[in-house]
Amino acid sequence: MGAVTPAEGRAAQRRLNEHMDALRTATPGGGAYFNEADVLEPDWQRSFFGSNYDKLVSVKRERDPWSVFWAPTTPGSEAWAVEASSELPTQNGRLCRV
Numbered sequence: 001m002g003a004v005t006p007a008e009g010r011a012a013q014r015r016l017n018e019h020m021d022a023l024r025t026a027t028p029g030g031g032a033y034f035n036e037a038d039v040l041e042p043d044w045q046r047s048f049f050g051s052n053y054d055k056l057v058s059v060k061r062e063r064d065p066w067s068v069f070w071a072p073t074t075p076g077s078e079a080w081a082v083e084a085s086s087e088l089p090t091q092n093g094r095l096c097r098v
Helices: 007-028 044-063
Strands: 080-084 092-097
Touching: none
Parallel strands: none
Antiparallel strands: 080 092
16 A cells, blocks of 8 residues: 555545544534544544543643643643644644644
């Protein structure tokens, strides 16, 4: 199997989004499993952390005020983004403030 082209990646992401939208419609407020999640999950803050999100952001700011610890879908990560050279969702690139 060869490398995925950007067009193939976008098409696969669209298909995934269609399936996930159907699941979200069938299970409103159902949440998501964090370790196998889509980094493009809409409203990931509520899907992964529910009503605990605001408290977790508060703890994050208190314990890590310089944002040393970062991941794309963790509390308080919205202030940062990976600048990638690809259109595909990837963590290969520079981590920059947004």
